[in-house]
Amino acid sequence: MIARIVRAFDGLDALSEDAVDEIVRVAARSVAERGRFSIALSGGSTPRRAYELLAKRNDMDWEKTEVFFGDERFVPADDPRSNYKMARETLLAHVPIPAGNVQAIPTHVDTVEEAAEQYDRTLHDRLGRNADGSTVDLALLGLGPDGHTASLFPNDAPVLEQSRWAVPVRAPTAVQPPVPRITATLPFLNAARMAIFLIAGADKRPVLAELLGDAPGASRYPAGMIAPREFCLWMVDRSILPPDWPNA
C-alpha cells in the first residue's frame, strides 16, 4: 500500500511555501545520493506560485537539476496555454539552470503522435532508470475536477498504457483547454521516487472527497492511480477538504 500523506494548508501561499521546502529537501537528498536531481513539472495554474517561490531560493543546485514535464498541451511554446511557457516565465528564466538541463516536450513537430514519440525517447535517453529502477526523483502533479492528473483523463486509453513513458492524448472535452496533449504515463509516473500533488480550487472539492474517502468510484480517477516508489504527498488547500477531515 503506497504511503499517501495528506497535508492541509490555509491557502495557496502557505501550500506553495511548504511545497518549495519539500522540493528543495528532495533535491538536496537526490544530489547528495546520486549527484543529480530530476523533476517532472506539472502544468495548470496551481503550481505557479510555487514556481515563483522556487525561483527565489538560493539553496538549489541548478547545475545538477534536470527538468522534465509531466504533460504539455500541443500548442506552440509561446502560446498562453503552454505549460512550458508558464514554467519558463515563473521559474526557468530566473534560475541558472543550463539550457541543456531542461527537456521541454517538443510541440513544434507536425503531429502530437510525433511529439509523444520524441518525448518518450527523450525520457529514456536523458533520464533512463536509476540503479533502484526509478525514473524521475520527483513528479509534481495537479488534480483536475474530473480526477485527471497530468493529461491522464478518466476512461481514456492513455491511462491503460503499460510500456511507453509518454503518449499522445486526444483533446479532452470535459476540461479546458480542449487541445491535444502529450502526457507522461503511469509506468513512468509510478516509477518516480516521489510524487507531490498541489491541490487547490473549489472545483476540486467533490473529486477530492471521493479520492480521500476511497469512495467506490474513486478507483477510476487517474489521480488515484498514482503510486510512486517511496511516497505520495497530497498538499491540499484546507478550504476544499471534506468538512469531517481530521484537523481540517
Ligand code: 6PG
Ligand atoms: C495541465 C495539467 C493538469 C493540471 C490539472 C489542475 O496540463 O492542465 O498538467 O493535470 O495539473 O488540470 O490544473 P489547475 O492547477 O489549473 O487547477
